[in-house]
Amino acid sequence: MWNALIREAAAVGRSVRRCFTEAGPERETAVQSLKAAGAALLAWALAGWWWNAPMALLAPWTALFLVQSTVYRSLLTALQQVVVVVTGTLLATAALALTHDTMAAMALALPLTVLLGNYARLGTQGLYAPTAALFVLAYGTYSGFDILHRLLETLLGAAIGIAVNATVLPPVHSGRVHHLRARLPRDCARLLHEVADGIETSYDEERARGWYDSAVRLADEVTKLRTARRWSDESHRFNPGRRMRRSAAAPPSAEWDFTWDRITEHIRAITRSLSEAVSYPESALGVPGILSPLMRAAGDVLDCRDGADDGHHRARQSLQAAVAAQDRLAAFLAEGRQEAMPALGGLTADTERLLDDLTMVVDSWDDDTTEDRARSSPRP
Template identity: 55%
Template sequence: MSFVGFALGELRTVGRSVRRSVTERGPERETAVQSLKAAAAAVLAWALAGWWWHAPFALLAPWTALFLVQDTVYRSLVAALQQFTVVVLGTLLAALAGVVTGDTLAALALALPATVLLGTYARFGAQGLYAPTAALFVIAYGSYGPMDIAHRLLETALGAAVGLCVNALVLPPVHDRRVRRLRRQLSAESARLLTDAADRLGTREAADAPDDWDDRARWLGDVLTDLRTARRWSDESLRLNPLRRLRHHTDPERTAPPRPAVPDTAWYDLTDRLLALMRALMDIETRPDALPPDALDPLLAFLRGAALAVSGPDDPRTSRAGPDPSDGLDRARRAHRELLGNLASPGALDTEQAALRAASGHVLTALERARPDAAEPSAHPD
């Protein structure tokens, strides 16, 4: 009975995944589309090689096409070149071993060690496995003649061409959804962190204790690391993608290039600056007398202005409805000038205030550098 319950639970899980792949836009749908494309490529390759051409080794065409519908068009092309190269080498080595030995077992003993070692060459990647596989096919079938070898290579090339064309011309994969999600998350969490810090300093009450600010600022660095990886994956999906412009026109989520409030490259510097600012604010919060009373309001205004500057949807269709992040940058500038005027002089021996001066100035400078159309940044003392 427990086994039946487990099986039913697994079937329900599979059913939900299939339903999401059909009704929802996301990884499940992308996986389903690529799987159907791979199956279609194999069927088409068999139709060309087996049904139309009547090739003697027609199985090689769909077998090759099936595994060349990769996650990106660029990766399909690289895999096609790698696989064809290793198949050629494996086929030639196997044919040579068969001709020299004249015996199946002896040919296997001679060819397999060399092809397996060849398949471990790093430049061949995962396709290196096909070198010993091709050798096995050649020796097992005992087909060593020049025409047999030519047919094998032609059918492999046909399958590679079919797999590559299907992946490039039929819904070519574009992996930019994770980039958009991480970028929105980075902006939203940075703005929330700055706003929570302002609320805590202004009312001495907040859901998160100041000790959490450091952890949350560090976590932004982890999100940025994920964003870098997702960005590389997205850029690769656009390489050699012939229909990416059409995809942008037909997919409602890609009708225009994204325009985030803060560019990706600016976050590399900004996350470090936010971490230093949170640590300075933690020191201020634990020692209230370290901050002059007339400096509190400008500090809160600076934090809220910076929160607005880093926030903002990256979808240009909705960016008009929300507040303009440039307004937040202007507010942060004005508040920062007032804050510096109300803090102790740069030469004063006040560690907390000196750290706050430096950290807030660096954050503002990073925000201004992230906006080339902004006004000339003012000087921020260290």
Template identity: 45%
Template sequence: MREQCCAAARWLGWELAAVGRTARSAVRHPGPERDTMVQSLKAAAAAIIAWTLTGWWLKAPLALMAPWTAVALVTSTVYRSLRSGAQQFAVIVVGALWASGALAVTGNSTLGAMTITLPFMVLLGNYRRFGSQGIYGATTALFVITYGASTVSDVGHRLLETLIGAAVGVAVNAFVLPPVHLRSVHDNLQAMAGRSGELLAEVAEGLRAEDGLAGAAGWHDRAWRLGQTAQALADARQWTTESLRFNPFRRLRHHVSLPPPAEVDAAWERVGGHLVAITRTLARAANEDTPLPVPSSAYLARWADVAQQAGIVCRADAEIIEGSGRPQALRDQRDAALQEAMSAHRSLTTDFHREDGTAVAVGGELVVETQQLLGELAALSDSPAPAGLHTRKREQR
């Protein structure tokens, strides 16, 4: 029992520490924590305004409907607020009318009205056109039934309260620090480039060791997990596109730094795919059960030179995306490393024919995938790709 109490106390301490870190992060610098804090305060303000309009000014008999609706519509994007507002109002209209009709049919019997209303409204709430707002039909019906009024005037009040709450929620979300999700794309692009560079540097260092392929399985796992970062990047891009729809932010603040074009996302996703292929080849060569012969340590060391320079290119891109350091110096460093990588790759292309027997197969796979990897990195650069690399930039020309 004492151990359980100690464990619970430690867990509570960790949670409080995490809450403290989150609060400090929200106050000190921009980020997801501050975005969450701002949206929460906006939802609370929208609820207070909606209650003031309906409960204090209009003296509505069930003013709870307005703040309840307003809170639900302060969502992550203005577009989503508008879409959710239309869905919610539609389903609330159905819930209020159906519940009022059920009360009239059952003679204001609460149990009878619930029996008639709830099965239908819960089923209707799962209709995909209503999205996540479908549940509000059933809860609205419960409010109406519990209040016990079914006259036309009462139904009109419910709908007016809902409409006011929806209008307040959408207006607050759209005109008070409207949410724009731009940092997420930058953050995920930086993570994709940085993790690619770290992986290439680790592979290069490992291949120069005595047992060069010992970590090949771990490298392949890390490369495979880059796909999760690519998916997070795709999700962030979708959020960015949605958050700019119907958003007055760009008209109010012209200094918004828009993320790079979507073609950059696709290029880094392809870089991750080539890293998966390269590390899979190395992992198969390291597998004791595989019939594939391992290239010579000298050949792997020469390939490590290519990987090291490619890793420098990726890490420079990560710093450029982050905006840290001097951009021109980083670009010069990137271009120099890319040229070194391509020069080393040309030497590697000549040398792999000297490998013994079927070791040429593994060496050839590394040469081909590395060539495509360097081609993608060259396409991401402002400088033209050197001869011999068939980059997508040249194909598009």
């Protein structure tokens, strides 16, 4: 028990340390939490201390929840919350005016506001419709003056929450996109090298299934990349501070995602074909002497992306070696050994599609290098 508590305390300590020493999710969470607390304090100072408003609680309450993970989400949440609070307040006011009884008004207003709160377009803000109604019904404050103050204090808290989120270290979530962009080529290269080594020695059905499972996980990484890109795009919308933050580098083009979606799909198809080819004799399939160099060269192409001129040159050489191996594989297929035709035909088609996309990737790297040289060269 004590050991578990000590490990948990150590994990918490490491997370706290990362908040102050490393850029990452922990620091982003800490910054947003401190911003939310600061926005609530500022809203209370204005509404409760300086203005001495009768419903001052609504201002910090609204500001606290409007420091969202993106500026766009703060704006959207503010719109939703204002609509929900106003609607809940008006429904409760109308119920009290009709019944002149708190219990009867609750029985009339709460079902309507809870139904409104479950409306999908209002998201998590829908909960505040019955909450706003309960404020009105519990305190019996439903005069025109009270309603006006509720609206003004809600708007004040919303304005403060949005302003704090947009001006104090506005959140930009491009790091995950860049991380996955760097990770995908390395993971693909590692799997291709593993397949090449396995083919060169020998492999069985269990090992081939392991390659296939790894290829499926690569496809999952592309899905994560798409999710991270949507999050990054949202964080750049209506964000006035994205140009001022050095860490807010523009994410790579969405075309990159589509290319790697195809590459990971080709690798998955190759590993599936290899698992199906286990039943064929190695000599009939022709795998050891042809496909292994092809897979290794394809992996070398992805391993050479290090941003240096020599890396691009080595990537081009590796691609040429992979294409030469592909030509040998196609020639082997043309010999027409019937016992190997089904598996070999599928492998040849899969590897050809993979090399076509790797050619596009290497060409894009060359274009990036040319642009970098143009930007770095002195202007006349």
